[in-house]
Each structure stands twice: as structure tokens, then as C-alpha cells.
Amino acid sequence: NKTCHFFAFDLGATSGRSCIAKMENDSIELRELTRFPNKIIRINDKYHWNIYDLFEELKRGLKTAAAEGLTIDAIGIDTWGVDFVYLGKDGSLLSQPRAYRDPYTNGMPEEFFKSVPKKEVYDATGIQIMNFNSLYQLYAAKKEKSSALEAASDILFMPDALSYLLTGRKVCEYTIASTSQLLNPRTKNFEAKLFDAIPLSPSLMQPIVMPGEIIGYVNENIQKECGIGRVPVIAVAGHDTGSAVVAVPTVDENFAYLSSGTWSLMGIEVNDPIITEESYALNFTNEGGVNGTTRFLKNITGMWLIEQCRKEWEAAGNKLPYSEIDKLSESAEGFRFMIDPDHASFANPDSMLKAIREYCVNTGQAAPVTHADFIRCIFDSLALKYRKVLESLQSLAPFPIQRLHVIGGGANNKLLNQSTANAIGMPVVSGPSEATAIGNIMMQAKGVGAVSSLGDIRRVVRNSVSPETFQPQDTDQWNKAYTRFREIITYK
């Protein structure tokens, strides 16, 4: 039972962080080393991520660990889903990765379905149709005659691109690949007919590696530059949601989870994908998980709504810390304004405040005015939307769902946790808020042989965190609000 230090690089769509965890005696102690914003860069009509900045941040994290005199035993990288880079023949990056909020994919699924019908795409992949899935991004890039795509000899998803920059090894980690809608969850391999329909060669993709496998070792340049040794880079669940769900501190399987960050991902963990008429009709997804599991879930627009309002308030000279946002939400009267968080007008509006105001007015409500109005509107609406999605999940789950585990940064929001418990009429267990980094660390621990089964992994997680439980209250009031909410969200 030797002491190990694992380094997690965890990138969300809004911010990123590097963390170090000390593992000893079947528990881990996680510490954040660096944190930084992850910004979409807009160049005229195109939206990109700055992978060069992100790579600099990765090295800054490694240097910070080295400066503390720590010996790093392994490195793991996870990021948001679906986005990727193109590599040329000489192995260099051909462009900055396109960001999934780029509207270049608007209308692309519908066009693609003329070649392969929607139902067939869903049956082959089990992935919910969202226009930003890598499949439709590649289809859009092909139509745009993207010179990067035309010159590409390889495609790497974001976590794989960063591990490639560290090690020189090109792999395709299974969980991140599953977000592309190009992978068949039964064969666990790419689906040729989808590539044919773009058309593109599947040879652009790399061999699939499973979470827990070693990708390679940091190259000599990085070793010298960062002051670290020949550290192994381990394929963790490269998809952030995949990493987060690893860290659910559960003892049994009768739970649903809500991974709460820029997105709210609500679902269950299952042994086999659920690909049925009902799951298709409700547009539920089957993302690849660790140790042979599948995440059966739905994307709900989450903290993106608040993040975008905050950005506007900040631009107007009023920067609100999250502690202030929580206070304001408690000060406001509930249920005065409701929106469907997933309405198309909130996907990437120039002004989120304006989009919310318009939604309220168009659905016969008053317009929110104060900061508190907007914040309360968002939190009430999220809690009610969680109930809606949980009801669908209950109708599809092969087991009774007894509680909801809220993990990720959003788990710190006590009012939202209580509201969620009230809305769903079930206990909410909140934490860990650093689930993604913890899940990342635990798959590194698996990679070095310190743990193996998911049961083992979650036992170590439970030894290391202190979740909090919220019991449902005010059920009548929330039931009434839910009835109104369901009417309001029929607005398209």
C-alpha cells in the first residue's frame, strides 16, 4: 500500500484545473494546483478553443507539482466531449479545434439524415441527436471544404490531442470517442457506414484504448521543460462526464446521477446500452463508461445559463461571485419566472438576459428585471426540468431509482440541491464537487494497479469525501409549480 501521487488535468467548457492527489491507505487527498478560464475564441463567424493555451496550462500544472518537489506517478487528462483536432502528415496540428457552440452544425443532422435516416444513426450509436456531435461537425467541415480536414491524416479528440502533445502517441480513448456519434457501443468500434456517408475514411481515427490503459510516457522535452521524470500518461475516462460518474460515492446501483457543470447530465449507470423505441423517442444517450459500463443519460442545459448572465453582468461592471449568486437566489421569490433551459434560443445567444426575458414574455409571464429575478428563474427552472427528465429515466431504468447523486461544481449550490430534492420528491446526495478530477485520479490508480473493480474504486472515493443529503420539502408547492412548468415548456 505505497503512497502515490496522481496528476489530473481536467478541462471543462468554462474553466480548467490541474490537481494532485495523494493516495494512501485506501483513500485520496485531492488538492487543486492551478485553475484557469477556458475561453471560446471567436474569429469573425467561427468559434474555436485555444489548444495552445490549454497545453501551456497543462505544463504550468506539471511545473507547479515539480516545484513542490512531488514525484508524479501518473498523469490523466479529461475534457468536455465531442471536439477534436486535425493533424497533418508531419504530426503537427493543422488548426485550432472548432468549439461545439459554433453554429456551423445548425441544420446538419437533418441534412445528414437524408443519407442515413435518423433512426438508423440512433440504432447504430445509441447516442442522442445533438447538432454538435462530432459526426455533424465533420459533416459540416466537409461541406465547408475545411482545408484542415482536407489535409488531415489524423483526427484526435481533445483529451487524446493533449496526451499526444505530451507523449507523441496517437490514441482514441473509448469514453470520449463515444460522444462522437461515430462509435457503435455493441462492437465498441467506429461505424463504417457513418464515415461513408460524410464521406470520410475511418482510417483518420486512432486505435481505441480503454480507460485504465497506459497511453505512453511524457517525452524528453516535456520532462526537461517541466522538471518531471518519465511519467506514464494513462487513458482515464477522457470524457469529463465519464470521469465524474466514476466518483459517485454509492454503495449500490439504485441511483441516478446529475453531473452538474456547464451542462447538467442526468442519467443512470447500466451494464448494457438501452437502445429502444422509447429511448429514441425521448432522445436519451448511451455514452461509453469505464469497466464496461454505459452512461444512459440526457444533456440538460445547466450552469451555462448562469455563466452567460454572469458574463454580461461582469461586462456591465458588476462581477458577481458564486457566493453572491447563491445569496441573491435565496432572497428572491420563487416560481415567478420559468423557462425551458433546453429551449433552442439559449444554446448560444448574443445576450442570455435578452433571450430569457423574451422567453418569459412570449410565454405570457412578466419579464425578469433584477439579478435575483434571473438567478431564481434559472434555478427554479433547472430543478423542475430535472424532475421532468428523472420521470423519463424512471420509465426506462431497469431498476428502481432511490436517490439522486449530484456531483460536480453545481453540487456546491445548496439552494439548488434543496430545490431539486423538493422537485423530484426524492433524497438528493450532493458531492463530491470535484467528482471529475477524482474520477480521473481513480482511473490512474487503476492504471497502476492500485484498484481494479468499480466497487473498489468507489470504496476509496467514499473513504475520501463527505457527501451531504437533502430531503424533499414543500412537496405540494413544487407539484403545483411543476404543473405550470409543463404548460410553459410546450412553447417551441
Ligand code: LRH
Ligand atoms: C460536459 C460535456 C457533455 C457533452 C458536452 C459537449 O462537459 O462533456 O457531456 O455533451 O460537454
